[in-house]
Amino acid sequence: MATSKPLQFLASDATASAVRSGLSSTPKRLPSWLFYDEAGSALFEQITTLPEYYLTRTERSIFESFAGEMLEAAGSDLTLVELGAGTASKTCVLVEELLQRQKRALFYPIDVSPSALQEAVNQLGRQFPQLRVNPIVADYTGGVEALNRILGRKLVLYIGSSIGNFEPDESVRMLRRIRRSLRAGDAFLLGADFAKSAKILIPAYDDAEGVTAAFNKNILARLNRELGADFDPDAFRHVALWNRQCSRMEIYLESLCEQRVFLPMLDMDVSFSAGERIHTENSYKYTMDMVEAILRESGFKLEHTWTDRQKWFGVHLARA
Ligand code: AVI
Numbered sequence: 001m002a003t004s005k006p007l008q009f010l011a012s013d014a015t016a017s018a019v020r021s022g023l024s025s026t027p028k029r030l031p032s033w034l035f036y037d038e039a040g041s042a043l044f045e046q047i048t049t050l051p052e053y054y055l056t057r058t059e060r061s062i063f064e065s066f067a068g069e070m071l072e073a074a075g076s077d078l079t080l081v082e083l084g085a086g087t088a089s090k091t092c093v094l095v096e097e098l099l100q101r102q103k104r105a106l107f108y109p110i111d112v113s114p115s116a117l118q119e120a121v122n123q124l125g126r127q128f129p130q131l132r133v134n135p136i137v138a139d140y141t142g143g144v145e146a147l148n149r150i151l152g153r154k155l156v157l158y159i160g161s162s163i164g165n166f167e168p169d170e171s172v173r174m175l176r177r178i179r180r181s182l183r184a185g186d187a188f189l190l191g192a193d194f195a196k197s198a199k200i201l202i203p204a205y206d207d208a209e210g211v212t213a214a215f216n217k218n219i220l221a222r223l224n225r226e227l228g229a230d231f232d233p234d235a236f237r238h239v240a241l242w243n244r245q246c247s248r249m250e251i252y253l254e255s256l257c258e259q260r261v262f263l264p265m266l267d268m269d270v271s272f273s274a275g276e277r278i279h280t281e282n283s284y285k286y287t288m289d290m291v292e293a294i295l296r297e298s299g300f301k302l303e304h305t306w307t308d309r310q311k312w313f314g315v316h317l318a319r320a
Helices: 013-024 038-047 054-074 091-101 114-127 140-147 168-180 198-204 211-227 288-297
Strands: 078-083 105-111 131-133 153-158 187-193 236-243 248-255 259-263 268-272 277-284 301-307 313-319
Touching: 013 211, 013 268, 038 114, 038 211, 054 091, 054 187, 054 198, 054 301, 054 313, 078 091, 078 140, 091 105, 091 114, 105 114, 105 140, 114 131, 140 168, 168 187, 168 288, 187 288, 198 236, 198 248, 211 236, 211 248, 211 277, 288 301, 288 313
Parallel strands: 078 105, 078 153, 105 131, 153 187
Antiparallel strands: 187 313, 236 248, 248 277, 259 268, 301 313
């Protein structure tokens, strides 16, 4: 009898059903939230430091230039909450400015990755003794529910262009849920990447070092780890395309040959033809009209937008 390697982690029901439906549909797709297991979250942190990936450093520069104005506009006596915080590396700038305005502050970073949150706690705790950091391990759904239970006047951050990985209708649904969890006086900061030339966008999603390719292929390695699948990540290539009409970067894994993959935990065989793709991610690039539309449709009022000099990235302050 054939024995297979023991699984390192068991896939959740959500993972199993997303993989089953995504790999049996035409064209094949996998949801981008599958990127973020421990290995994927670490690879994403690496992406944020790449020279081609302008998003993180550009957004950070906006915080560095305008943190004072942002907090002035948000109001006094604030509790900071960050959805999808990761290691909260950009939030330091805002925290530093906040602690010049109030003696103490509370910060609730919310993320799916316990190790990223631990790093946020260590880093911020060391740097800011007057800051109390209360990490919450949760996905977006759980994170938005947690917002309801946080007391005091909140400044909720949803930065890093995370909104870009949702389809426009999903973004509106999510923003609506965030808006419903805010009370009078609370403010919301949204970070979104602006549409720009393909010459800048494509390398940002297909870097020379191949870190984004490894991040994309980690999805296959994850299915091997959690579902016992036998994907050969080297039999796929990373593809990044700019879809101007939909204003989004599209990320795929393209099969380099005709092949069959077995996923024992799903009792599923998946065939690929040479050149067939799995669509793993969209990353929407916003125009001001698009930002205004999603905020309006979700019941927010846009109060202010800060951008870098090249207008590559925008941070938007909105209220319920
Ligand atoms: C997390 N998110 C905002 C990233 C983005 O730019 O869409 C994920 C990413 N995908 C490839 N590179 C980075």
